[in-house]
Amino acid sequence: MTDITRDACLALDQADTLRHLRDLFELPSGAKPTIYLDGNSLGALPKATAAAVATVVRQEWGQDLIQSWNKAGWFKLPQQLGNQLAPLVGAGPGELVVTDTTSVNLYKVLCAAAELARQQQPSKRVLLSEASNFPTDLYIAQSVCKQYDLRLELADAQDMVGALTSDVAVLMLTHVNYRTGAMYDMTALTQAAHAVGALTVWDLAHSAGAVPVDLRAANADYAVGCGYKYLNGGPGAPAFVWANPRVVSATHQPLSGWWGHAQPFAFDAAYVPQVGIDQYLCGTQSMLAMAAMRCGLDVYEQAKAVGGMAAIRAKSLALTDLFMALCEARCTTFGLHNVTPIEHAKRGSQVSLAASTGGYAMMQALIARGVVGDFRAGAATGEADLLRFGFTPLYTRFVDVWDAVEHMVHMLQGQEWLRPEFNQAQAVT
Ligand SMILES: Cc1ncc(COP(=O)(O)O)c(C=O)c1O
Numbered sequence: 028m029t030d031i032t033r034d035a036c037l038a039l040d041q042a043d044t045l046r047h048l049r050d051l052f053e054l055p056s057g058a059k060p061t062i063y064l065d066g067n068s069l070g071a072l073p074k075a076t077a078a079a080v081a082t083v084v085r086q087e088w089g090q091d092l093i094q095s096w097n098k099a100g101w102f103k104l105p106q107q108l109g110n111q112l113a114p115l116v117g118a119g120p121g122e123l124v125v126t127d128t129t130s131v132n133l134y135k136v137l138c139a140a141a142e143l144a145r146q147q148q149p150s151k152r153v154l155l156s157e158a159s160n161f162p163t164d165l166y167i168a169q170s171v172c173k174q175y176d177l178r179l180e181l182a183d184a185q186d187m188v189g190a191l192t193s194d195v196a197v198l199m200l201t202h203v204n205y206r207t208g209a210m211y212d213m214t215a216l217t218q219a220a221h222a223v224g225a226l227t228v229w230d231l232a233h234s235a236g237a238v239p240v241d242l243r244a245a246n247a248d249y250a251v252g253c254g255y256k257y258l259n260g261g262p263g264a265p266a267f268v269w270a271n272p273r274v275v276s277a278t279h280q281p282l283s284g285w286w287g288h289a290q291p292f293a294f295d296a297a298y299v300p301q302v303g304i305d306q307y308l309c310g311t312q313s314m315l316a317m318a319a320m321r322c323g324l325d326v327y328e329q330a331k332a333v334g335g336m337a338a339i340r341a342k343s344l345a346l347t348d349l350f351m352a353l354c355e356a357r358c359t360t361f362g363l364h365n366v367t368p369i370e371h372a373k374r375g376s377q378v379s380l381a382a383s384t385g386g387y388a389m390m391q392a393l394i395a396r397g398v399v400g401d402f403r404a405g406a407a408t409g410e411a412d413l414l415r416f417g418f419t420p421l422y423t424r425f426v427d428v429w430d431a432v433e434h435m436v437h438m439l440q441g442q443e444w445l446r447p448e449f450n451q452a453q454a455v456t
Contacts, residue, residue, distance in 0.1 A: 067417025070259030117241030135280035144196035151196035203375030259323035284309035386412035
């Protein structure tokens with residue numbers, strides 16, 4: 028793999044059956060080309076989005092006003108988009124809604140799971156998660172633990188099965204780790220959790236649209252995920268929530284707003300939850316955001332004709348394999364080391380390089396060259412500083428991988444990252 032040339036990468040792009048999907052995106056087109064490797068943080072803009080949002084603004088809101096809740100189908104968009112997204116994560120029709128944020132949805136499902144555990148096995152006291160889980164997941168879990176008198180225990184990924192003791196009520200994991208891109212075996216862990224009587228909550232923020240997920244086949248209990256990463260729904264896009272039909276109506280989520288009521292327009296004083304996943308709705312959603320989210324999901328409709336998630340996964344693995352091999356051959360001498368699993372079954376769609384020093388400045392220097400990834404500090408948790416690179420097969424090309432590594436090597440050789448302007452911290456890294 029390491030004797031691969033730039034021309035060979037161009038040939039791979041020529042042979043790529045997904046290559047035309049890149050044309051559906053509005054990628055930066057300035058004088059200096061941008062290589063965007065941060066779709067795991069904020070997905071690129073689909074070309075259709077601006078016009079779709081403009082239609083909502085000018086026609087549906089501007090002209091049709093309040094009638095659009097019916098006429099434009101606004102009221103049913105959480106369910107409609109949920110049905111569009113469901114096949115990407117192995118959910119059935121009517122099982123998933125697009126709504127709120129990942130953090131808020133996580134709160135809903137964790138409470139529902141904790142309540143179910145309390146009803147069925149009141150002696151269990153532990154909510155188990157991973158030490159290196161995304162902070163919002165841990166923060167929400169801390170709040171739910173207080174509310175349900177549970178104890179949050181954190182284990183390392185490799186010790187997770189061992190940490191599943193009989194005291195575990197709920198196992199909450201992020202399927203693909205935001206730092207390393209390491210992916211859990213969802214089926215095996217769900218099985219192990221069920222074997223000790225624990226319920227599972229999966230965060231699919233770094234999986235949905237990036238790797239094939241089959242919630243039903245894994246027999247998972249609850250899942251949430253993000254709309255603005257690989258699904259390209261736009262900054263702050265609505266997230267999604269799923270509950271297995273086996274448990275969805277067994278308990279109620281705590282945010283009992285009127286959109287989750289069985290008859291919202293009866294304006295009843297008493298809350299009566301909808302049956303099924305609709306009870307996971309809370310209040311009025313942003314229709315501008317929903318319109319943008321639909322454009323992100325529409326791209327996946329077009330991907331179906333060329334192999335869908337299986338083809339996306341195959342290309343993702345080929346892109347990350349290539350990046351890893353080139354970095355191994357050319358960047359390790361500069362102190363950058365891959366921390367993402369080599370094994371395909373254990374990898375999402377990103378690669379992270381640990382930097383012993385200067386990681387933040389290195390990423391800033393790379394961005395100045397037009398290669399956009401991001402940086403995640405590790406000091407607070409005693410972990411390594413990471414340079415993260417996300418690969419979105421819908422618009423990332425093999426030649427982008429080649430060129431990104433070429434830039435990285437030049438940036439490192441020239442010690443560009445030592446320049447003062449790259450060493451000034453900004454609010455968002
Ligand atoms: C695993 C994971 N969960 C949740 C979130 C964020 O959730 P929210 O959209 O509520 O900010 C992120 C954001 O990067 C994430 O990586």
